[in-house]
Amino acid sequence: MKRSSFCSTKVIWWLLLAMALVYLMMSCGERSTPTNSKARALVIKSLVIVPPTVQEGRTGVVDAVVEDDANNPFSGVIVSFSVSPSNIGYCSPQVDTTDANGSAGTVFTATAPGIAIIRASIEGATAKTIQVEVVASEAITKPLSIEITPAVLPADGISTSQIKVTVSDTSGNPAKDGTLVKFTVGEKFEDVDSDGYFTEGIDELKYDVNQDGRWNPIGFIPYYAFIKKGQATVNYVAGLRTGTAYIKVTATVGGYLIQDDASLLLVPTDSVAYIVLIPDDPTIQVRGTGGVEATQIRAICYDDNGNRVGADFPVEFYIISGPDGGESLDGVVSDSITTKTNPYGEASVTLLSGTKSGTVRLRAKVTTVLSASTIVTICAGPPVDISLTPYYCNIPGCKVDCVEDSICACVVDRYGNPVPDSTSVYFGTEEGLVLPSDKTKQGYAYSVYISGDPRNDCIALVWAETRGEDGIISDTCTIILSGAPASVTFLDYPHTILADGISEGHILIEVLDANDYFVVDSTPVKMHSVFGSVASGVTKDGCQTSLFQTYLTSEVLAQDYSMKYPDRDDSVGVVSLLTAKCGVESTTVDVTFLTGTTYSEKCSIHVVEYIPIGATVPVVVFVKDAYGNPLGGHHIVADQDHSWRGTITGSSYTNEFGEATGFFFEADVSCGQGVVALYDEDPKGGVCIAFNVLIVP
Structure with missing residues (x-):
């Protein structure tokens, strides 16, 4: 009994030792074979062919599904298909990429009877195989047979194959001469309406080569041909896309529809372009x-x-x-x-x-x-240089809490390359607060500055630092914490402008806060001018300056608003007020609108056009410059030297509307064309103003 127990114990120990050795050998074997973790996690879950039996010269659709180790479909995986022995058939395309459902497909074309093994493989995973039986063509004579010579063409757009179709009736007799045979070539489809061609919305696409959801032709073949001596022959011209081209042939013999498919393979050309x-x-x-x-x-x-x-x-x-x-x-x-x-x-x-x-x-x-x-x-070695910059150099954070600004630190090695990801960068400030740290990604680290206590002079100094190749490296930047606009200053404006309606004057305005800091970029500035027009807008920059630029456009005046002297023209049409307002602050300057000299073509005389012989009529004159501005203070006198068929009397000064009255014209006793003439004696005048009248009985 003791000896048997001892022997049994030894056997058990030997078995345990053997199992441990096997486990270690398997574990070592697994560790000694480096594989891609992503590829090892994928598996070809299924491989099927429809139909499971394929007749010689016919095709079947092969579908492979790839899943990960969680049984989820996996897209974007390249699946390779092959057939052995190769004389029984081939797959086209030989490579396909899985779609969103994890599915990749190809078409198997049977070329000889036998058992074909179709193999699907992906990188880093076990291949999967499936057997398909290829049966011989029927011994009886087929009513329609298709012969393709050659069956393999380069996809060059010019190479051709001869397509010879033999058609017979149900008794095996050749079809009559002149029988119509239809041809179409492209992706594989089921001709539901039996018209010989693909009909969108009716026929069913069986194999979508380029997966665009619609049937596409591949190459070119004549639409039809006619039977002669039982046969119809056409030439197929290769397409430009590699893969399998499916030729569908349709004929009607003795009232019966006959239809069959054949395929040929388009391969790449033998040169690299x-x-x-x-x-x-x-x-x-x-x-x-x-x-x-x-x-x-x-x-x-x-x-x-x-x-x-x-x-x-x-x-x-x-x-x-x-x-x-x-x-x-x-x-x-x-x-x-x-x-x-x-x-x-x-x-x-x-x-x-x-x-x-x-x-x-x-x-x-x-x-x-x-x-x-x-x-x-x-890239890259240890940090050597760090540069820090804010997204906004100026934020409205003076005495205002929780105004934020983004901070970016760029960290590079000695060659200027971004440092490795996850390099720690630390941030600090002496006014307000800043998020304390971040890790770089592609050489950049980010933080957020937030205005608040402690407060100093409303200029926040922010720093960033990291451990570099030779110790701590750092950089600083400043952020202006500006307040509301407190001063608006005209740096440039037109003191005078010609009242012609088209002249422009440049305006430049500076806006500062109570600390004389620049206000933030795009601070609104509202402009107003009593005369002329001026556009409002916003300030620019806020870092090196805070300026607003615009233009004042003049206008033609309705009257002379500036008549300091009733007996002479001071060349001033009006003194306009130009105002700039930013927030609650504003400032105003004077702009003088200047008028021109008397322009006779703009002047006018108002008098009755038909004056009876010997009659005396009043005369009124309006004096304007070339732009149409009324000219006040001009001394207008009667100009008898240039008047005709009558006597002109009177003198007067123009008012603010350029109007002068008190003139009379006494007609002569002769009929005919007359002229009423006045003269502008002002230094800005010196012109004769005349008007034609007619002396009538």
């Missing part, structure tokens, strides 16, 4: 700083029709310029390295950072085709 070069991450960090030190540089190669090329095109990657800190491609310190494209037309290398920060410029080349350059920034 252009290259798109992109980095997975445009920013990496210098070696040894704890950040990401490498990024994939991908060259996507396209043919001249915009399709991705196939595999095995050699692509040369070049480092054009860099900081020369030991950066390399695939760990090789060299100016260039060559890799080949994969089946998706992509070639890639890994850019590794060195010990210096800076900008790396790269290009890719295939034979003589050169890509545009792409840039990867290597």
Whole structure:
């Protein structure tokens, strides 16, 4: 009994030891195989084909669903499809990207009878396979058969395939000559209305190649042809997009509709026309700083029709310029390295950072085709410099609490690169308060200044500091805490302006608060002028100045408002008041509107036009300048020398409306055209004013 117990115990211990060794080996195996955590979390949940059995020469739709480890559909994953053995059929497209439902699809085209294994794979996860049986074509003669030669074309827009269609009746006899055969080519669809063509809203799209939600033609094929000796032949011209083109053929023989599909494959051309070069991450960090030190540089190669090329095109990657800190491609310190494209037309290398920060410029080349350059920034070492600036240099925070301003600190290393993210920056102030700290993101740290106690002189000094390469580094900035407008000053304005209705005078106004600080930007200034027009507006800047600029536009006066002397013209039409008001503060200045000299064409004489022989009539004259301003104080006298067929008498001074009265004209005893003439004796006059009259019986 004791011996048996001892043996049993040994067996148990050996079993436990073996299990522990197996567990350790499995754990070590798992740790020794580095995988991408994101890819390891994905799985191809399902792979199906409809229908499950495909006839030779026919197609089936393949659908793969990708989910994450929480059973959620995952979009944006590249799924590759392949068929083995390859002589039984092929998938087109060979690559698809999962949509929002985690679904990626392709079309399987059967080319020979047998069992085909369709394989779907994604990077970093176990592939999934499904079997499909390809059955032979029916032994009986099909009423409609389609022969495509060749079945594979380059997607170049010019290559052609011959489409030969054989049509027979239900007895196997060739269809009559002249029988109409319809053709259409494009994405796969079900012809619900059986008209041979895709009808929007009626027919059903079965496979949307470009996933735009609508049927698209692929290449070109004649719409119809006619049977001759049982056959109809047309030429198909390739499209510019790679993938499978589905040809639908429709005919009516003996009152029966006959319809069938066939497909051909459009592949990329055999040359690279252009290259798109992109980095997975445009920013990496210098070696040894704890950040990401490498990024994939991908060259996507396209043919001249915009399709991705196939595999095995050699692509040369070049480092054009860099900081020369030991950066390399695939760990090789060299100016260039060559890799080949994969089946998706992509070639890639890994850019590794060195010990210096800076900008790396790269290009890719295939034979003589050169890509545009792409840039990867290597950043950054410890902080060396910090600069601080407020968003607003002036806020209305004098004796006002809780007025906020954003503060930004820019922190860079010795090469001017933004420091690594999460570098701590600390803020302080001697007036009001500021949020104490922040961590950098892309070299920037932010804080908020808030006005309040303690208060000093309404100029807030704010500082920011961080630990740098050689100790603490800091910077300061100031924020003006301005108050309400307390003074409004005309720095420039037109003391005089011509009353012509078009002249303008420049106005410049400075607005300050009670501390003689600039007021905040966009402080409203209201302008008013008794005569003329002037626009209101807002002050500008608030940091280096607080000025408002506008213009006074003159006007033509209705009367002479400034008649200091009734017997002479002082050239002043009016002295206008120009007022600027900001808040409750305002200031007013005088602007003199000047009139011009007498202009005869603007003057007028009022007298009856038809004067009887020997009659005496009163005469009134209005005197104005060239702009139409009435001129007061002008001495007007009768001008007998220029009067005709009568006698003019009287003299008078013009009033504020430019009017002079007290003149009389006595007509002669002869009939005919007469002239009434007056003369302006003022120093600003010196002109004759005349008016034609008619002396009548």
